[in-house]
Amino acid sequence: xxxxxxxxxxxxxxxxxxxxxxxxxxxxxxxxxxxxxxxxxxxxxxxxxxxxxxxxxxxxxxxxxxxxxxxxxxxxxxxxxxxxxxxxxxxxxxxxxxxxxxxxxxxxxxxxxxxxxxxxxxxxxxxxxxxxxxxxxxxxxxxxxxxxxxxxxxxxxxx
Numbered sequence: 001x002x003x004x005x006x007x008x009x010x011x012x013x014x015x016x017x018x019x020x021x022x023x024x025x026x027x028x029x030x031x032x033x034x035x036x037x038x039x040x041x042x043x044x045x046x047x048x049x050x051x052x053x054x055x056x057x058x059x060x061x062x063x064x065x066x067x068x069x070x071x072x073x074x075x076x077x078x079x080x081x082x083x084x085x086x087x088x089x090x091x092x093x094x095x096x097x098x099x100x101x102x103x104x105x106x107x108x109x110x111x112x113x114x115x116x117x118x119x120x121x122x123x124x125x126x127x128x129x130x131x132x133x134x135x136x137x138x139x140x141x142x143x144x145x146x147x148x149x150x151x152x153x154x155x156x157x158x159x
Contacts, residue, residue: 028098029099035094080132087135
């Protein structure tokens with residue numbers, strides 16, 4: 001998982017290749033080789049951040065607090081430190097047009113930070129992350145505006 005199954009029965013899977021495929025199919029993956037590299041680099045860098053968050057979510061209850069603490073205080077700030085300056089350069093992560101990197105990174109972070117953190121104990125950590133990385137915070141707000149039609153359909157997670 002995840003996978004997409006087409007009407008003819010063809011199944012495509014694996015998160016990042018699937019994102020590239022769907023991005024190319026619907027105009028969200030750059031045709032310029034350097035911009036495509038930037039999108040891929042961002043998505044692959046974020047893959048570790050996402051994996052650490054997922055590990056925290058699905059860990060035994062007694063291990064979750066420590067894993068979330070490490071994610072909020074080490075993993076996420078390290079990544080945001082890498083992309084914060086990039087967030088000030090353009091409307092989105094790779095210029096002025098949404099790309100698959102925005103959907104992967106922006107979508108995940110919107111859900112976990114800007115929307116309503118899954119765990120009530122994460123609210124302070126989310127606020128601290130946003131305060132520490134103002135360019136990222138502004139990017140997150142631009143991402144939310146650009147995707148308002150879809151994000152308004154997303155239910156808030158119970159805190």
